[in-house]
Amino acid sequence: MTEQQTNQPTDQSTDQSTDQQTHQQAQTQPPPPGQAQGQTPGYYQGQYPPPPYRRLTRTSWDAPISGVCGGLARYFGLDPTLVRVLAVLLAVFTFPAAIIAYIVAWAVMPKE
Numbered sequence: 150m151t152e153q154q155t156n157q158p159t160d161q162s163t164d165q166s167t168d169q170q171t172h173q174q175a176q177t178q179p180p181p182p183g184q185a186q187g188q189t190p191g192y193y194q195g196q197y198p199p200p201p202y203r204r205l206t207r208t209s210w211d212a213p214i215s216g217v218c219g220g221l222a223r224y225f226g227l228d229p230t231l232v233r234v235l236a237v238l239l240a241v242f243t244f245p246a247a248i249i250a251y252i253v254a255w256a257v258m259p260k261e
Contacts, residue, residue, distance in 0.1 A: 206261040215255045 205224045207216030218236050222229040239247035 205258060207255070207258045209260055216260065217251060217254045217258060220258055220261075221254075 203224060206220050208219035208223060208229075209216060211219035211223075211229055213233075218232045219229045221227075222232040225232075236247065236251065240251070
């Protein structure tokens with residue numbers, strides 16, 4: 150009986166110290182990046198698997214010429230019209246370089 154009595158306080162103290170350590174670790178750990186304190190995890194905070202990698206492709210449905218500007222706009226999350234205007238401005242101000250870059254992109258980028 151004395152062994153059980155001496156073992157019980159030891160087991161309780163071990164349980165209490167483990168609970169205290171767990172509680173201290175939970176308090177000291179900062180929230181993951183992009184998540185505020187007390188906020189539930191969302192799509193990019195670990196609740197779901199990460200989205201597949203992005204792939205730079207020419208668009209087939211948004212392609213007045215070849216789809217290079219539409220593909221770049223979709224890849225970077227911009228408006229395709231803005232990318233086309235920037236491409237025209239680059240073609241005007243850096244005459245041969247922008248046109249050569251556009252032709253190379255046309256040849257290298259796969260069509261979706």
